[in-house]
Amino acid sequence: MTDSRKPSNRSASMTDHVKEAIESDIHNGSLLPGDALDEARLCERFNVSRTPVREALLQLSVQGLITIVPRSGIYVARLSLPELFAMYELLAELEGICAKFAALRMSRSEVATLRAAHEDAALSRNSKDPAAYGAANARFHALIYEGCHNPFLKSQVALIRKRTQVYRQNVFENIARIARSHEEHGRVVAAIEAGDAETAVEEMRKHIDGGGRDFAKFLAETPAERFEPTAPSTTKNKGRPARSKP
Numbered sequence: 001m002t003d004s005r006k007p008s009n010r011s012a013s014m015t016d017h018v019k020e021a022i023e024s025d026i027h028n029g030s031l032l033p034g035d036a037l038d039e040a041r042l043c044e045r046f047n048v049s050r051t052p053v054r055e056a057l058l059q060l061s062v063q064g065l066i067t068i069v070p071r072s073g074i075y076v077a078r079l080s081l082p083e084l085f086a087m088y089e090l091l092a093e094l095e096g097i098c099a100k101f102a103a104l105r106m107s108r109s110e111v112a113t114l115r116a117a118h119e120d121a122a123l124s125r126n127s128k129d130p131a132a133y134g135a136a137n138a139r140f141h142a143l144i145y146e147g148c149h150n151p152f153l154k155s156q157v158a159l160i161r162k163r164t165q166v167y168r169q170n171v172f173e174n175i176a177r178i179a180r181s182h183e184e185h186g187r188v189v190a191a192i193e194a195g196d197a198e199t200a201v202e203e204m205r206k207h208i209d210g211g212g213r214d215f216a217k218f219l220a221e222t223p224a225e226r227f228e229p230t231a232p233s234t235t236k237n238k239g240r241p242a243r244s245k246p
Contacts, residue, residue: 014046014048014052015052015055015056015059016056017046017052018042018046018048018052018053018056019055019056019059019060021046022037022042022056022057022060022066023060023065026065026066026076026165026166027162027165027166027169028169029166029169029170031076031166032076032166032226033076033077033078033079033166033167033226033227034075034076034078034225034226035075035076036073036074036075037057037066037073037074037075037076038074039053039054039057039074042057057074063159063162063163064077064163065077065162065163076166077228078226078227078228079163079164079167079227079228080227080228080229080230081219081227081230082230083228084164084167084219084227085216087160087163087164088164088208090160091157091160091161091164091208092204092205092208092209093205094153094156094157094160095141095144095157095204095205095207095208096200096201096202096204096205096208097148097153097201098144098145098147098148098150098153098154098157098204099144099148099188099191099192099200099201099203099204100148100197100198100200100201100204101147101148101149101150101153101197102114102144102147102148102192102200103191103192103194103195103196103197103199103200104195104197105147105148105149106147106192110143110146110147111147111192111193113143114140114143114144114147114189114192115189115193117136117139117140117143118140118182118185118186118189120136121133121136121137121139121140121182121185122182124136124178125178125179125182128175128178130170130172130173130175130178131172133172133178133181133182134169134172137172137181137185140185144188144192144204145157145158147192167219167222167226171211177211180210181207181210181211184203184206184207184210185207187203187206187207188200188203188204188207191203
């Protein structure tokens with residue numbers, strides 16, 4: 001008996017592969033806000049038909065990572081500065097709630113793992129390695145998201161971080177931010193270890209707010225074409241993209 005699900009499963013697998021690869025390119029800076037995407041070149045790159053490429057692009061569009069402009073093109077989504085700051089403001093509140101729930105709900109073993117991750121991050125702090133500390137920072141926050149034991153809250157934080165990652169990826173190039181971040185993490189860990197939900201909220205908010213100030217300085221040095229204009233426009237992202245990549 002033939003399994004009729006195999007072709008669709010294969011198509012879904014190809015779509016996922018294309019989607020994850022493009023998403024990775026956006027997150028690691030290979031594709032930047034405003035960069036154009038070309039269906040034909042993507043098909044050639046992944047050696048697939050247009051169907052999985054189009055499905056992947058549609059899914060990325062729903063996530064807000066790319067913008068599809070009829071009769072114009074497909075672009076890595078740009079955010080306006082007000083949108084970015086609004087997202088960061090909300091992120092500070094949501095991360096604070098994550099820390100609060102983590103202080104109340106984390107098991108002893110989860111808290112021990114968080115403490116160990118924080119201490120391990122000291123190695124990349126001491127070596128002043130932005131990439132290594134960025135990875136350690138992501139692991140630290142991921143443990144708190146898991147420790148809050150609220151899947152919906154976790155998904156909302158992940159969505160905001162995913163939307164803003166392309167703008168945040170080089171924040172730790174500021175070496176001073178690495179040291180401040182690690183110190184702030186230490187205060188969050190201490191509050192969670194003590195089961196002090198109120199202090200955990202406060203310290204996490206301060207941490208995200210502090211990162212936001214450094215983030216604002218970083219954005220000030222980012223070329224204007226990477227941002228969506230705040231003035232009304234008839235066609236979003238229309239015009240000459242900063243770069244064009246496959």
